[in-house]
Amino acid sequence: MNSQFAPMANILMKSNELREKFLEFFEKRGHKVIPSSSLVPENDPSVLFTTAGMQQFKRYYTNPSDAPAPKIVTCQKCIRTGDIEEVGDDTHLTFFEMLGNFSFGYPEKEGSYFKEKAIKLGWEFLTEELKIEKKRIHSTYFEGKTEIPADEESLKILQEIEGLEEIKPQGFDDNFWSLGTEGSPGGPTVEYYIDGIEVWNLVFNEFNFINGKYEPSQHKGVDTGMGLERLLTVINGKKDVYETDLFEPIISKVYDELPLDPSRDVEYARIVADNLKASVMIANEGILPGKNREEYVLRRLIRNAIDHCDLKEYPEWIKPVIESAIDVYCEAEDFASLLANKGKIFEVVFEEAKKYSEILVSAEKLLNKKENFSEKDAAYLHQTLGIPFGLYNDYSIMKQTKKLSYEKFLEYEQKHQALSRTASAGMFKGGLADSGEQAIKYHTATHLLQQALREVLGDHVAQKGSNINVERMRFDFTHPDKMTPEQIKKVENIINEKIEADLPVTMAEMSPEEAKKSGAIGLFEH
Ligand code: SER
Numbered sequence: 001m002n003s004q005f006a007p008m009a010n011i012l013m014k015s016n017e018l019r020e021k022f023l024e025f026f027e028k029r030g031h032k033v034i035p036s037s038s039l040v041p042e043n044d045p046s047v048l049f050t051t052a053g054m055q056q057f058k059r060y061y062t063n064p065s066d067a068p069a070p071k072i073v074t075c076q077k078c079i080r081t082g083d084i085e086e087v088g089d090d091t092h093l094t095f096f097e098m099l100g101n102f103s104f105g106y107p108e109k110e111g112s113y114f115k116e117k118a119i120k121l122g123w124e125f126l127t128e129e130l131k132i133e134k135k136r137i138h139s140t141y142f143e144g145k146t147e148i149p150a151d152e153e154s155l156k157i158l159q160e161i162e163g164l165e166e167i168k169p170q171g172f173d174d175n176f177w178s179l180g181t182e183g184s185p186g187g188p189t190v191e192y193y194i195d196g197i198e199v200w201n202l203v204f205n206e207f208n209f210i211n212g213k214y215e216p217s218q219h220k221g222v223d224t225g226m227g228l229e230r231l232l233t234v235i236n237g238k239k240d241v242y243e244t245d246l247f248e249p250i251i252s253k254v255y256d257e258l259p260l261d262p263s264r265d266v267e268y269a270r271i272v273a274d275n276l277k278a279s280v281m282i283a284n285e286g287i288l289p290g291k292n293r294e295e296y297v298l299r300r301l302i303r304n305a306i307d308h309c310d311l312k313e314y315p316e317w318i319k320p321v322i323e324s325a326i327d328v329y330c331e332a333e334d335f336a337s338l339l340a341n342k343g344k345i346f347e348v349v350f351e352e353a354k355k356y357s358e359i360l361v362s363a364e365k366l367l368n369k370k371e372n373f374s375e376k377d378a379a380y381l382h383q384t385l386g387i388p389f390g391l392y393n394d395y396s397i398m399k400q401t402k403k404l405s406y407e408k409f410l411e412y413e414q415k416h417q418a419l420s421r422t423a424s425a426g427m428f429k430g431g432l433a434d435s436g437e438q439a440i441k442y443h444t445a446t447h448l449l450q451q452a453l454r455e456v457l458g459d460h461v462a463q464k465g466s467n468i469n470v471e472r473m474r475f476d477f478t479h480p481d482k483m484t485p486e487q488i489k490k491v492e493n494i495i496n497e498k499i500e501a502d503l504p505v506t507m508a509e510m511s512p513e514e515a516k517k518s519g520a521i522g523l524f525e526h
Contacts, residue, residue: 012236014245015228016331019075022099022226025129026073029121030111031101034068036076036334039285040294046181048294049079049282053100054203054223061185061205061221064105070112072102075228075334079278081297085482087274088267090240091197094278094301097228106220118202118222119157119190123164126192126200130235134163136195142176142188143169148214151175151188154204158190177203177223184209185217194234200226242270246328250277253324257317259310268308275305276318276349277325283345284338289352302352306360307388315350315357322349356386363387375404379412410460410478442473445495449475452494456487 023033037056039049050056053076060067076098086092101121106112126132139158144150150169158167170191178186185205192200203223207214232244242251250273255262260269282298289299311317326342329335338345363381367373381387389409446466453461457479466475483491 011245013232015232018228018232018235019097019099019332021129022125023073023075025125026071026101026121029071031071031073032069034072034074036074036097039077039079039281040287048297049081050076051078051080051082052076052223053078053098053225054102057102057104057223058179058184060102060104061219061223062183062208062217064109064112064219064221067104067109070104070109072104073100074102075099077281077334079282079297088271091230091233093227093229093241094274095281096230099226099228099231100224101222102224103222104219106222108219112221114220114222115154115190115204116157118204118224119154120161122190122192122200122202122224123161126194127163132194132235135165137164138166138168138193138196139164140168140170140175140191140193143171145172145176148172148176148188148207151190151204154188154190177201178207178209178214180209182209182211185221185223186214194231197230197234199231199234200224242273247273247277249328250321250324253321257320271308272305272321273325275301276321277328279305279349280322280325280338280345283348284341288348299352302349303356303386303388306353306356312357312360312364315354318350318353319346322346359385359387373404375408376412378404378409379416382409382413383416407460414462414478446473446475448495448498449491450477452491452498453477453479455494456490457483 027033034056037050041047041050041055044055044058047055053074054061056074056076057067057072064070077095078098079095081094083092084094087094101118103112103114103118106114123137126137127134141154141158142148142151155167155169158164175189175191176186177189178184180186185207186209187204187206189204190202191198192202201224203225205221205223206217208217209215229241229244229246232246233239233241236244238244241247251269254260254269254272258269258272262269279298279301282294282301285294287294287298289295289302291299305318306312306315309317322345326338326345329338363385366381370377378387378389382389389404389406446463450461450463461477461479463475463477466473
């Protein structure tokens with residue numbers, strides 16, 4: 001199992017130095033250094049995890065007088081579960097750190113700044129502090145959209161920068177940033193790229209998202225975000241984030257512990273390293289693996305790392321990998337709690353890994369014993385033990401038996417879920433907890449969304465839950481694959497057409513049988 005993985009060579013700058021350089025650079029320029037907030041945001045039920053540096057400061061954009069200082073700098077721990085499918089490529093990570101500088105209450109707050117200073121500080125940090133060659137850098141700005149003008153002001157500032165040779169206009173999807181929740185700040189962005197890789201996003205909050213529109217905001221502010229791991233990669237001339245000091249020791253351990261071939265199993269090794277590092281960070285917040293919210297994410301990440309592993313009888317392989325994920329951060333101030341919580345983190349992550357490995361081993365035994373293993377058996381084991389569907393098909397390929405049908409598996413899943421749904425309650429309960437106008441709109445939108453999903457993806461799409469509050473709606477549904485950007489666009493177009501058609505909404509009372517006959521779709525078993 002010895003690793004052929006290249007040892008860390010030619011590291012020009014390590015993560016600790018880069019973090020310090022960034023914080024010091026902005027501190028010297030009047031910013032207050034604030035520690036990273038928790039990975040699980042306090043008092044913000046709209047998200048499970050902190051996904052950006054600005055999250056802990058959200059309210060200061062609309063209420064700048066609450067801000068502890070007009071200028072702030074941070075290095076924020078983040079988790080993005082939306083990128084989980086991309087993990088394994090060169091740049092996407094589940095856990096990462098975001099370097100950011102912020103300004104609030106421009107122009108009225110003394111010391112605050114906006115586009116000009118933010119763009120110039122960014123350029124100075126990259127070219128003078130980090131000494132990145134100017135010709136390796138290019139920049140983008142917002143080219144405008146029907147109701148939002150192009151950001152000519154930023155363009156002019158960028159054009160004045162000596163040595164910045166390329167400035168490209170880009171559209172709303174790339175160069176406008178907003179949380180998209182009611183009342184939240186948003187605005188056009190300027191991005192800096194190094195060697196064609198996007199490293200820094202400078203957001204100029206000059207709008208508030210109100211009733212589905214971007215209204216000019218009374219106060220302006222700056223929110224920038226630069227992924228530490230990505231920046232480390234480019235300044236060290238590495239190919240990918242896994243070659244930096246924040247990953248290389250973990251990847252090395254993965255190759256030491258698992259029977260892998262670095263020429264073939266690169267993606268798999270990366271997934272294991274990423275998922276286990278993220279698990280360590282979540283466990284460090286005191287979260288235990290479970291069925292809901294953050295707890296479920298932790299469980300999925302640990303189980304995903306195990307699903308990828310051939311050593312189900314020997315879950316101990318995970319221990320040195322967890323150890324290296326903690327060691328990587330042992331000198332970083334913001335991570336002191338990792339060392340303090342080390343024993344607990346080990347226990348939590350290893351116990352879940354062990355339990356899941358045992359489940360998989362017994363499932364394989366069952367598969368070996370039972371001839372004609374069916375979709376019904378697979379659904380039962382998934383519902384009761386959490387065994388992933390993929391396991392059966394990997395197994396059947398190995399044993400050259402028949403492949404199970406995912407459609408059939410889903411049918412049994414749905415039957416089982418309909419039976420157990422009555423017992424479920426709490427966070428993921430469907431329906432309307434709030435009957436305000438915005439919540440009613442979101443509720444109607446779930447119906448439009450379900451129909452549009454069925455048209456684009458197929459009739460297997462079924463609602464699995466929905467949760468609505470005044471700021472956002474969530475809709476869970478069954479579909480075996482990640483949706484492609486084209487499919488998402490199609491669904492959006494169908495819904496927007498229906499909204500624009502302004503169809504009348506009517507109400508009629510009937511029995512569930514009559515409703516089903518009339519073509520209504522619903523959770524009638526509820
Ligand atoms: N909020 C922006 C982002 O997440 C900039 O920090 O990219």
